[in-house]
Amino acid sequence: MSVIAFLIIAAEVGFWVFIAAGLVTRYLLGKKRLGLLLLAMTPVLDLILLIATTYDILANDATATAAHGIAAIYLGVSLTFGKRMIRWADERFRYHIMKKGPRPVKRYGYDHARHELSGSLLHVLAWVLGGGYLFLLIRLAGNPEQTEVLLQILKVWTLVAAIDLALSLSYFIWPRKAKTDSAR
Template identity: 50%
Template structure:
């Protein structure tokens, strides 16, 4: 595994550790403002990944799938970051502190619409990540060095299409509804 792949793994672990630390500070130590400050640090992780990846490519590295995955990670993190933190917050309050309401499990049409909304966010994250990839491809201007990034765009396009099919399937075969 190359350095960028390890940096992505470190960033993902750091993202969840920062969230846990922020929630722990907010609810266990009863320091809500400090907890909010810690949670607000999560975009810095994305910025660090962007800097490391950009630096590696600027030094002449041939783009790998890991470089492409970094763009995917950034797009997904920008679009889904707030909702992932909210998801973790709800579960932390309920399961750890026993203070919040039980997280609602959506079923039927509610889940189908929720998933479709998530697919819309997926498309938005795709636009951001694929935009980053396209910019890098344009900037480097060497198809042999950016072949993996072009491949990542094709793969992600396929994944977004499959995700749409899954979203539509929940309207046809609703989740959690007993026949």
């Protein structure tokens, strides 16, 4: 396994460890500032991954691998969805662990469609950030053979983002319906 692949795994594990530690510290230990500090450490992991990936391609003249491309996707997704994922975990922690706070919302109809569209638009923003980073790496490396895999990953990610957007738009045509109780 490459160093970059290891760093991606470490960043993802670290992301959830910092979130869990932040929530436990915040709610179970009652130390809100320390909990907030732990939650705020998640972007530091992104920065470490960004520096390592850039250094590996540009300074080491490494031939880009799928791990380098996935690192860019991870960075884009983490930057755009990070706050939303922390909010999601916070809501569920308060409800399921602390037994406080409202039940997490199940969305239906146009509320669900709007929520899905907002997620798809965040995906497009993640694509702009991560794809922009991939494009920048490709341009700065200046060697198409060294960065061919990055271009391929960018093409696949473009297709995935377009499909995601199309699916979320379909919920406006065919809204999700609440399940009915058929036992009556």
